[in-house]
Amino acid sequence: MYTATVITVSDRAAQGIYEDKSGPAVAKLLTEQGYQVLDPMIIPDEKNKIKSTLTDLCEKGVHLIITTGGTGFAPRDITPEATKEVIEREAPGIAEYMRQKSMEITPRGMLSRGIAGIRGRSLIINLPGSPKGATENLGFVLPSLAHGLDMLNGIKE
DSSP states (O other): OOEEEEEEEOHHHHTTSSOOOHHHHHHHHHHHTTOEEOOOEEEOSOHHHHHHHHHHHHHTTOSEEEEESOOSSSTTOOHHHHHHHHOSEEOHHHHHHHHHHHHHHOGGGGGOOOOEEEETTEEEEEEOSSHHHHHHHHHHHHHHHHHHHHHHTTSOO
């Protein structure tokens, strides 16, 4: 069983201005697929906070780290930039496939700037901030993630 955690990146949710619905929805989907989901987190759209949180989770050995939020065009949407500074290797096919499948539902899918990549033995994936967008995008790639995590952790070559 792989461990996973969900990080909601949102200034307003971190301040308690609105309830985070994306994080719990993503955590539920992961739990249903057999992941051991650790405590979710809500952090503000601050590059250093995103970077330190991702780095800490990788150092703790969390297998799958999912972020939701901060992938759009708003001035404070910097989750992909922070993630790029943390990962050691990109996994571009994950983000490319999510965008491709999203555009089959809405042309706005092309506006998501999320990325995916590897640090150590952890896989980090950026999802959109809306509950619908986050769960749809994760659902597109979820069937392949266990195999990728197996390879990443030396279970399959």
